[in-house]
Every structure is written in structure tokens, then in C-alpha cells.
Amino acid sequence: DAKTTQPPSMDCAEGRAANLPCNHSTISGNEYVYWYRQIHSQGPQYIIHGLKNNETNEMASLIITEDRKSSTLILPHATLRDTAVYYCIVRVVRGNRDDKIIFGKGTRLHILP
Amino acid sequence: DTEVTQTPKHLVMGMTNKKSLKCEQHMGHRAMYWYKQKAKKPPELMFVYSYEKLSINESVPSRFSPECPNSSLLNLHLHALQPEDSALYLCASSLQGPSGANVLTFGAGSRLTVL
Numbered sequence: 001d002a003k004t005t006q007p008p009s010m011d012c013a014e015g016r017a018a019n020l021p022c023n024h025s026t027i028s029g030n031e032y033v034y035w036y037r038q039i040h041s042q043g044p045q046y047i048i049h050g051l052k053n054n055e056t057n058e059m060a061s062l063i064i065t066e067d068r069k070s071s072t073l074i075l076p077h078a079t080l081r082d083t084a085v086y087y088c089i090v091r092v093v094r095g096n097r098d099d100k101i102i103f104g105k106g107t108r109l110h111i112l113p
Numbered sequence: 114d115t116e117v118t119q120t121p122k123h124l125v126m127g128m129t130n131k132k133s134l135k136c137e138q139h140m141g142h143r144a145m146y147w148y149k150q151k152a153k154k155p156p157e158l159m160f161v162y163s164y165e166k167l168s169i170n171e172s173v174p175s176r177f178s179p180e181c182p183n184s185s186l187l188n189l190h191l192h193a194l195q196p197e198d199s200a201l202y203l204c205a206s207s208l209q210g211p212s213g214a215n216v217l218t219f220g221a222g223s224r225l226t227v228l
Contacts, residue, residue, distance in 0.1 A: 034216075038156075041222075042222070043117075043203050043220050043221050043222050044217070045219070046216045046218070049216070087155065100158060100161070100169060101146070101215075101217060103155035103156050104155060106155055
């Protein structure tokens with residue numbers, strides 16, 4: 001599976017949009033982009049995933065560039081509860097095959113009051 | 114039920130003890146995972162069970178012994194651990210199937226301290 005690169009930390013003011021970048025320049029055509037987050041002392045939580053089209057759900061939006069080499073997770077109105085480590089993962093969806101889901105170092109997002 | 118339940122939440126054990134961590138899910142997921150997480154580090158994959166069979170072992174020392182008695186339960190048996198094995202142990206599950214996006218659902222973790 002392709003590797004990802006994320007900034008180690010970011011700050012965002014409460015109420016503003018938080019834009020978290022992820023570089024995955026070696027992504028292949030059948031690899032999806034997934035985002036998880038981990039709030040302190042909790043298990044990671046799934047946020048969103050996509051292949052090539054932009055995706056939106058109740059938590060966030062995912063913008064994938066046309067060449068698929070990078071993506072941005074957008075939290076539209078950040079709150080203090082969004083302070084967490086955000087992980088970008090790329091992986092093939094193999095269906096019945098085994099899954100090695102490997103976490104990179106992630107971005108530590110601080111929401112400032 | 115949309116949860117993965119891990120017990121115990123906290124465990125303190127000596128290096129000669131034998132203990133077990135337990136993980137349970139009732140979402141019909143057919144893949145279950147153990148991850149280990151040290152402080153300020155990302156989760157590290159240890160084991161994957163797929164349809165109750167061990168499919169991935171990430172070269173984990175034999176003092177960690179996984180067991181999947183049925184599709185809803187996953188255990189991690191611990192024996193002769195070292196202080197450096199102290200960590201948060203995370204269990205996760207996913208719906209393994211031809212249409213599944215295999216999104217992981219994680220438990221809250223079991224925090225292990227080895228004295």
C-alpha cells in the first residue's frame with residue numbers, strides 16, 4: 001500500500017474550517033484514501049473515505065485532487081472536541097482478502113478557543 | 114449494536130503473570146484486529162483474524178498469543194511480558210466481504226502496565 005505524508009501538527013480557531021492535507025504521491029489506481037482520528041485516550045474513529053470523487057458526510061468532507069496524489073480533509077466548523085490526531089491512510093479495498101491497515105504518524109490538530 | 118467492547122480497561126501485571134485481554138463485537142463483522150499503541154505513537158498492527166482464522170501476524174513475539182473462539186470474540190493471551198510491552202492495546206473489527214469498504218471500528222482499548 002502507498003505511503004502518506006502529513007504535517008505533524010496544525011492549529012485551527014474554533015468555528016473555522018480545519019483543512020488537513022495528506023500527500024500520497026505513489027497512490028495506485030485501486031487504492032482508496034481513508035481518514036481516521038484519535039481523540040486522546042480513545043480508540044481511532046473512522047471519518048470518511050474516497051477513491052477519486054469528493055465525498056461528504058455528517059463529519060467532514062474529503063477533497064481528492066484530480067491526479068489523486070494528494071487529498072484534504074475538511075472539518076467545516078471545528079469545535080474543541082475536534083482536537084485529535086488525524087490519520088490519512090491509503091489502501092486497496094480487497095473485499096474478502098486480508099487487510100493490513102497501517103497507520104502513519106498523523107497530524108495532531110489543536111482547536112484553539 | 115455498533116460497538117467493539119474491550120475488557121479490562123486497565124490491567125497491571127507482573128512479568129511472571131498470565132493474563133488475557135478480551136474483545137467482543139456483535140456487528141456481524143468477520144475480520145478482527147489487534148493493534149498495540151505506545152504513547153504519542155500511531156497504532157501498530159499485531160494480528161488480523163479473517164473468518165476466525167489467523168491471517169496476519171506481524172512478527173509479534175510469542176509471549177502474545179491471539180485466539181478467536183468465534184466470530185464475535187477475540188482474545189489476546191499474555192505471558193512472561195516485559196515492561197516495554199506496556200501500552201494501549203486496541204481491538205478493531207471490520208465487515209469483510211465483496212462489497213465491504215472494510216472500515217475499521219475500534220474499541221476504547223485496554224491499557225496494560227507490566228511491572
